[in-house]
Amino acid sequence: MREADLREECVKVIRPESGWRIADFRELREYRDLFFFLVWRDVKVLYAQTILGFAWAILNPLTQIVIFTIVFGRLARISTDGIPYVLFSSVAVIPWTYMSESMIISSQSLITGQAMLDKIYFPRLIFPLTGVLSKMVDFGISLIILLCIGVYYRITPTWNLLLLPLFIVFMMCIPAAVGIWLSSLAVRFRDVKFAIQFAVRMLIYTAPIVYSAQSIPGAYRIIYSLNPLVGVIEGFRACLLGLSVPWPYIWPGMITTAFLLVTGALYFKRMERIFVDVI
């Protein structure tokens, strides 16, 4: 009897798709086991057969922090509102490393996963989203750096820390949105692969990672803040260092991200049916 019930509820209709839909959330839930396993596979494989293993997750941001401190902190003496440069840059470099790496992986996800795309059906949205989750492991590990630096500078936790989860979610939404958009474009235009690497190198300067956001003239503040990276970095800085949260720098970015996420999902769903034919 149970089997018959199961049969009744799984009726799939196939017809040429048209129109705009965001995403089939029920289907995504149905495939959550697969989603988990794909993320787990990416994580496990990344450092397989390496000696240092997950220590690499620390090495990358750590070297960036050191270089920034020497170049921008000592040599160029960029003002950082009185915060020691090491602290200033590390709370920004950690989320930036996560965002840049997951954006790159996510945008190539459909192409690297071609073999599966061609032979198996599962919700295609899983492809770009896998990169967003698997890089969180690296992010988690690199938080150790923040912990050590925080202890060294004797930063006391404030109530702002409660807002950190919000900013972490915000931080994850950016590579999700960018990844969804770029992966569907990358299927047709291989230029995306080169464009994203180029863009990432430029984007690091559009967010207040090496410099302080106060240096931006007031007139341009809104336009500057439309870049969601600004919102994430400022939010992280405020939460972890106990400063007041500069909401005017944050909410424009949240709107942009929400917009990109929704339009990205719509475009992805519409293009989904031709991925296999065009890749």
Add this chain to the structure above:
Amino acid sequence: MVSDDSAIIVKNISKCYRIGSKENIHDSIGGAMIDFLKSPFKNYRKYRSLYRFDEAERLSSSGDTNQPSDIIWAVHDVSFGIKQGEVVGIIGRNGAGKSTLLKILCRITSPTRGYARLRGRVSSLLEVGTGFHPELTGRDNVYLNGTILGMRKKEVDRKFDEIVSFSGVEKFIDTPVKRYSSGMKVRLAFSVAAHLEPEILVVDEVLAVGDADFQKKCLNKMHDVGRRGRTVLFVSHNMQAITRLCERAILLDEGKVLKDGPSHQVVSVYLNSGYGTMAIREWPDPDKAPCGEIARLCAVRVRNEDGVITDALDIRRHVKVEMEYEVFRPGSILLPNFHFYNEDGLEVFVIVDLDPAWRRRKRPKGTYLSTALIPGNFLSEGTLFVRANLCTLAPQTIQFDVPSAVAFQVIDSLDGDSARGDFAGWFPGVVRPLVEWSTRFRQNGESANDIV
């Protein structure tokens, strides 16, 4: 025929593709440069056109049969219904649209037109070992592959031991898969797939991998799946597997359904009307024919007992394999011979022309037709590939040697008077001779002298 509780309903499914067109060739640098400058726009339009078929659809629905030259319909107006529990084979030449149809039914690609409805959980096996990652262990890959194929984690947990023992790699289950031999990988991958319990199973020629022993295991497992009331859709070139497993078959040709009916009939149509493997190969052009210093091959043909050229031979009846060749330099003793290979690549036997009319006789110029008569009830079921060879004796030289010149299928229609008798299961053996048996019987209690 198509009722509401059918497992699969397919109505007028069509899919077209745009194939690449020749690049413009320039004869001036100016033209080439301008084209290069224009190319970002042209490339964009070209990529966009890959999935826009508006003009093709408009023409097609208005009944105009002239299509733009770069559009091909991989699947065209295919309709059929499959009831729950039916095991159906899909056959056709390469390029007939079988794999595309399966991809549409598995939702990997979407149809250009039409409608399909599948009732029940669908598991598709279009390739064995999809998602296998070499760095992960066998255990990890079983979970990964299982969830990729649609199982829940709990289900994989439940069946894990069974899967591992079916594959035979228990000892190595915790080693990274990159250390496995290719045979082990295939066995593990198929083992996961074999333990799926979907309502609808869609299989595409995966049985083309693995050794004969394993293939036997897989076929039996699929047979079980069919017997337990699941609906199975099976695409294969192996006619033997199709007739054994499927009650019904659908023949596709150039994207359209050519025949839909009992599998023996449909396989017959496929083999007899010149589709599929070739029972005849001819070389009308002397310059292109296989040739040596003394003779040249003109044709190789397979005929049944009645002389009809056919791919499908009845296992009980004689098979005639003939070689037509032209001798242009007289004075040699020739030895026509055929080698027969089965589906596993094993050389089953070799026959040599010992026709007393020409044996040890020096051949004059002319065209010869040498026919070999292979007795019925000797060959085994399956496909046989024929290699045609002609050599001279003293000195021993090869005039021509054509591997896989022709091929044919030996089919047992299970009427009871072939060598398998009443046995309907898997009948092994590279040959299947029908031999005479005699039995002596003594009832218990009688003395030895009373044996009948």
